[in-house]
Amino acid sequence: MLSVAEAAARTRALVRRLPAEEVALDDAAGRILAADVVATRSLPGVDNSAMDGFAARCAELPATLPVVAHVPAGLVPDPLPPGSAARIMTGAPLPEGADTVVMFEDARDAGETVELPPSREGANIRRMGEDIAAGERALDAGTRLGWGEIALAAALGCARVAVTRRPVVAIVATGDELVDIGTVPGPGQVVDSTAHALAAHIAEVGGVARHLGIARDREEDVIALVEQALGCDLVLTTGGVSAGDHDHVRSALAAAGVQLDFWKVAMKPGKPLAAGRAGHVPVFALPGNPVSSLVAFELFVRPALLTMLGAAGVDRPRAPVILPDGYKKPPGRAHYLRAWVVRDGDRLVAALHPQQGSHMLTSVVGIDALVEIEAGGGDIEPGGTATAILLRAV
């Protein structure tokens, strides 16, 4: 059986980066930059005052000087005559000739004149280009645009930015037992919950989910929906990929032209995972157990989507965590345990969800991390350490 690391590497090879599109900066939050943003202007654009105060020549200080000008922000002032000072506001351009700004609190303001203490050259002055100079790279391709990146892009006048097109992800659920969310399940039936959770996760990563519906456990039903799905950028199926009597997904994928690259990964939950490609369209056949499917998405599909988006970082951060109760693990497969994580000083402590069954949906609620116990790893003693894949800041 393939290891998680091998499966992850093969997964990356299945996908390629999508093309770029231009969007308005105000629609770009959360999107991935498709090209570097290079500064077409310098910030600040001119030398300006960092304080409300008085602009002067430091060689003339200390002195009581006539206040010959008033410089508000947004206007270019006249040059400052020698032997004078200018009242200046924060952000206002420094008058030519001035080389220092004394803040209000340090000046004795008498209206027409002002008494200024000694100062140093450049005090309280922001230099043109000290934030960024025209021609410098401001943002790297692959950056996800958060509020900080948008602040800089806006200041540089980037009203539109090139971002990678959102991958459209088809979801094909399979299973005779599945009903849609609006139907009350009969005995033995279950709601197709995984499709809704996958759609939420796809959107969070930056894709667009297309739920194509539920195929029944007949090969021709699965083929029909998969053929539709192959018009999207990436295809996910759920269920029908184990070795049960009604597991037609692999044969249906083959019939629809999907070349499967691997099947079965040495992990728990999530073993019966298959992945391949039809032309340029990557296809992931996720397991039917909801938690297996969601863990497989997290480990393989999320990085695949981020690779398609050209994101600079595709992996979640990992951190060592203490397992106060330890964990008993048979050899063979890597385990991915749903956990809450709390901080204890420098250390992170993971509380494993008490129910780790792959059908236990309560085990994916409110969790902070997946704790990874590697395939080669054995039991963890109480108080021992494992690696957590952090799903959010803790």
Place this chain on the structure above:
Amino acid sequence: MLSVAEAAARTRALVRRLPAEEVALDDAAGRILAADVVATRSLPGVDNSAMDGFAARCAELPATLPVVAHVPAGLVPDPLPPGSAARIMTGAPLPEGADTVVMFEDARDAGETVELPPSREGANIRRMGEDIAAGERALDAGTRLGWGEIALAAALGCARVAVTRRPVVAIVATGDELVDIGTVPGPGQVVDSTAHALAAHIAEVGGVARHLGIARDREEDVIALVEQALGCDLVLTTGGVSAGDHDHVRSALAAAGVQLDFWKVAMKPGKPLAAGRAGHVPVFALPGNPVSSLVAFELFVRPALLTMLGAAGVDRPRAPVILPDGYKKPPGRAHYLRAWVVRDGDRLVAALHPQQGSHMLTSVVGIDALVEIEAGGGDIEPGGTATAILLRAV
């Protein structure tokens, strides 16, 4: 001057929770639940098989038994006659009478009969209600709906959920030096970048931004836009709130009926921050320096919005970080330093952005944390520890 903690406490008192609205579950990702979700059905809905295998009575094992039925997922099987076994698929309801499932790998399948080893009662059986029982609380009010929460809500058939209405946040920029993003700034002019960054941050928290435009540095201009803004759920102004000659925002807010609760907070960047309320509408007058404004938003407005949303957690996680180069800090104000954080085993190491000026927009790009040096704290020696407010998982 007010401390950051006092200002934060006063800020919370300015806001109140918004009403709920019902949305489709597929539109609810990222929203905050306004009411508990209580399970109206049990999960699993019936006892079912955790494996592809054979259902039998464990008291009869080991034995070679006739295979009298085939139980696929989604159908309710007939009771299992004594002295027989049923072929059963993962997730399929357990036939009445059966009390154990032997997985395929452990059975010797001869078609019409099967040889089964000893097993134990309940082996490979998922019990009705073991994930969640009807009547139990599934999700708490105040929970942000991520993919895990959506999985559980979907399984419970919650096609619609009650979430807190999104706060509509008005942004009123002020400043004679500001131009909109589509205009090339003249000498001394700057793009109103803060409004774009605030809009992105508002959306990330779960609100809806309304940028009302740029008011010039005249009281009547500011009043006119603030009066429009007071129709929203929360109002942000930027700039004009210092003690400069053109700082009309506080007087304009008063003229528009805003009762200011505080002005100036002992922090850097961000000191000239004012907050108050007009009727039930909280108003924050943020500083004009972009970084000051964005840090003040992070520390005060983000928690205020989350409180309006009824979110269970309004504060970012905090963690101790090492400052390899230390930090020289004069007493008086708390400092909030933009930093990249990398993990070194259990410890987090913060690299401070080299330029901490409140006009340095490059200092908010790609950062992981704000490192807080408390007002009472002094210099941090190289290798010393400070507290980081984590903006994302590291």
